[in-house]
Amino acid sequence: MSPRVVIVGGGPGGYEAALVAVKAGAEVTLVERHGLGGNAVLTDVVPSKTVIATAEWLTIAGRASELGIRRRDGGEIARDLTVDMAQVNARVKALVRKQSGDIRTRLERTGVRIVAGEARLDGPHAVVVGDERLETDAVLLAVGARPRVVPGCEPDGERILTWTQLYDLDELPEHLVVVGSGVTGAEFAGAYRLLGSEVTLVASKDRVLAREDPDASAHLTQVFKDRGMHLVGGRAASVARVGDGVRVELEDGTVIEGSHCLMAVGSVPNTEGIGLEEAGVELDDRGLIRVDRVSRTTARGVYAAGDCTGVLPLASVAATQGRIAMAHVLGDAVTPLDLSLVASNVFTVPEIAAVGASEAELKARGLFYEVSTLDLARNPRAKMLGIEEGFVKVFGHTVTGQVFGAVIVAPRAGEHIYPLSLAVAHHLTVDDVAAAFTVYPSLTGTVSEAARRLHRMGEQG
Ligand SMILES: Cc1cc2nc3c(=O)[nH]c(=O)nc-3n(C[C@H](O)[C@H](O)[C@H](O)COP(=O)(O)OP(=O)(O)OC[C@H]3O[C@@H](n4cnc5c(N)ncnc54)[C@H](O)[C@@H]3O)c2cc1C
Ligand SMILES: NC(=O)c1ccc[n+]([C@@H]2O[C@H](COP(=O)([O-])OP(=O)(O)OC[C@H]3O[C@@H](n4cnc5c(N)ncnc54)[C@H](O)[C@@H]3O)[C@@H](O)[C@H]2O)c1
Numbered sequence: 001m002s003p004r005v006v007i008v009g010g011g012p013g014g015y016e017a018a019l020v021a022v023k024a025g026a027e028v029t030l031v032e033r034h035g036l037g038g039n040a041v042l043t044d045v046v047p048s049k050t051v052i053a054t055a056e057w058l059t060i061a062g063r064a065s066e067l068g069i070r071r072r073d074g075g076e077i078a079r080d081l082t083v084d085m086a087q088v089n090a091r092v093k094a095l096v097r098k099q100s101g102d103i104r105t106r107l108e109r110t111g112v113r114i115v116a117g118e119a120r121l122d123g124p125h126a127v128v129v130g131d132e133r134l135e136t137d138a139v140l141l142a143v144g145a146r147p148r149v150v151p152g153c154e155p156d157g158e159r160i161l162t163w164t165q166l167y168d169l170d171e172l173p174e175h176l177v178v179v180g181s182g183v184t185g186a187e188f189a190g191a192y193r194l195l196g197s198e199v200t201l202v203a204s205k206d207r208v209l210a211r212e213d214p215d216a217s218a219h220l221t222q223v224f225k226d227r228g229m230h231l232v233g234g235r236a237a238s239v240a241r242v243g244d245g246v247r248v249e250l251e252d253g254t255v256i257e258g259s260h261c262l263m264a265v266g267s268v269p270n271t272e273g274i275g276l277e278e279a280g281v282e283l284d285d286r287g288l289i290r291v292d293r294v295s296r297t298t299a300r301g302v303y304a305a306g307d308c309t310g311v312l313p314l315a316s317v318a319a320t321q322g323r324i325a326m327a328h329v330l331g332d333a334v335t336p337l338d339l340s341l342v343a344s345n346v347f348t349v350p351e352i353a354a355v356g357a358s359e360a361e362l363k364a365r366g367l368f369y370e371v372s373t374l375d376l377a378r379n380p381r382a383k384m385l386g387i388e389e390g391f392v393k394v395f396g397h398t399v400t401g402q403v404f405g406a407v408i409v410a411p412r413a414g415e416h417i418y419p420l421s422l423a424v425a426h427h428l429t430v431d432d433v434a435a436a437f438t439v440y441p442s443l444t445g446t447v448s449e450a451a452r453r454l455h456r457m458g459e460q461g
Contacts (some may be wrong), residue, residue, distance in 0.1 A: 002027045006127045006136040007322075008119040008274075009039020012315040013306025014143030015103055017322030018112045021125035024330045029136075030064040031119040031129050036107065037100040039307075040315045043164035046099055048187060050092045051166075052347045054083060055194035056411075059349055062137040063386060083195050084172040093167060121275035124299040131168060136370045138301050140324055141289060143274070143282070145307040147266035152238040153179065153263055159246050159331050160239050160261045163188065169260075173197045177248050177258035179236045181208045183346050185264035190348040193229045200230040201258050202248065209346060213359065213407040215373070215393065216352040220409075223350070223389070232256060239263070262400065269308040286310065293336035295325035303329065312339055315436075343412035350390050353413035356405030359395060368398035372430075372453040374446050376410050381441035387411060392446045394420065394430065396454040401429035403451070416443055430454040 010032030181203035280299035288310035303325035304316030
């Protein structure tokens with residue numbers, strides 16, 4: 001008899017696993033309370049990156065006259081372009097609906113049974129949804145997370161917003177105060193500034209994007225300042241509606257007034273009240289599900305993937321954890337999760353892409369490494385495209401030349417990191433990277449050159 005698998009949550013942690021399991025012959029039921037694609041598609045990744053795409057194109061369009069582009073009547077193309085926020089958000093919603101619908105179609109065609117509703121565990125081998133009880137051999141919990149609410153800074157959905165509530169705005173906020181300078185805060189602050197809002201970014205850490213490579217975060221901090229963003233250090237103690245605007249008070253008494261406030265202060269997992277602990281699934285003190293590298297929880301037969309585990313809140317990691325769980329359940333070859341291979345991207349303009357170990361991790365592990373950093377501005381293709389900023393940084397082992405990690409700050413850096421991601425995943429050396437042809441002229445020429453600079457004389461390559 002085919003093994004029965006019940007998956008709770010239709011985000012990347014859940015739906016990718018469902019596709020793998022059903023193809024491997026399992027009888028798969030996926031329970032989702034909101035919409036397929038999860039928060040990744042409905043409220044987080046897809047909508048934010050769609051708005052950011054408009055901000056990026058607007059920036060490019062604003063440089064048109066510099067590149068010799070004129071109106072047909074010979075006039076200059078205005079630099080102070082603006083956006084129709086209602087149309088931007090209508091496009092976001094259409095894309096979200098389409099992508100969620102595509103995922104549903106794919107799951108249904110493959111043979112996954114989809115059940116709408118809120119699921120809870122009844123012991124490790126049963127999931128209850130409304131009146132229905134699903135007996136199962138294995139459960140995958142992929143219930144995700146939701147925006148954290150700071151007491152005294154509660155969102156009202158109109159002026160004080162979480163990132164899930166930004167898409168009903170018909171007009172550009174006049175002055176957006178963004179609280180939190182992690183990836184979410186930085187991406188939105190950067191995008192809204194480019195779209196034309198006045199933006200104040202409240203950073204509780206000593207720098208914006210504190211978890212990114214220090215050179216990359218310093219670069220973006222400068223870019224933000226140059227674009228006229230106000231950066232304020234401190235923690236928000238309270239946010240209140242005042243007339244048509246908001247008043248944000250920091251713990252040190254500083255007051256910031258704006259038209260809207262975006263709270264980007266992290267997430268909490270959706271793990272309470274769904275029978276987890278009763279079923280033997282251990283949570284940590286933040287409510288995150290404890291898992292091992294093959295996605296097993298502390299309850300036999302119960303697996304977990306994605307943001308509810310807090311392992312690394314990325315859609316790609318969620319999907320990998322889900323696929324690993326299914327391979328384990330179904331007796332397929334299992335490769336445990338290896339976070340040292342993960343590639344990530346901060347979708348600011350320019351983007352910050354990174355793969356493998358950071359310099360801080362290399363130092364902490366006591367590894368011998370060398371760094372090669374090259375500015376992108378010297379790259380011929382960058383000059384042609386009018387790119388004047390950014391860099392490529394590669395970390396290689398001092399003796400063997402093995403590529404440990406890399407950081408790229410550039411327009412579309414998320415696309416350019418892939419060759420270095422291959423190098424990290426397959427333990428290639430800087431000479432291997434430098435030996436592969438790149439197109440001339442291309443931005444990846446700088447990737448190759450940065451690797452070539454780490455070549456040690458007397459060795460091949
Ligand atoms: C603003 C923002 C931008 C981001 N951008 C990126 C990005 O560019 N790239 C990237 O890799 N990551 C990005 N992330 C992170 C990414 O969104 C998450 O890592 C990803 O969504 C995790 O997937 P998941 O499957 O764990 O959970 P989710 O996508 O959150 O899906 C969980 C699903 O479970 C459902 N659910 C919860 N409880 C139950 C229940 N009891 N019964 C039934 N269903 C339930 C929910 O309705 C939800 O649909 C971003 C995050 C934010 C906040
Ligand atoms: N491009 C992407 O892939 C992408 C985009 C967004 C989020 N994500 C994922 O989501 C994770 C979480 O990112 P995030 O930015 O949502 O959360 P985060 O927890 O990384 O950042 C929240 C920030 O808010 C600050 N903060 C908390 N309380 C505050 C207060 N009262 N006042 C001021 N600041 C306060 C915290 O110190 C922190 O710096 C990321 O690590 C990333 O994995 C990824």
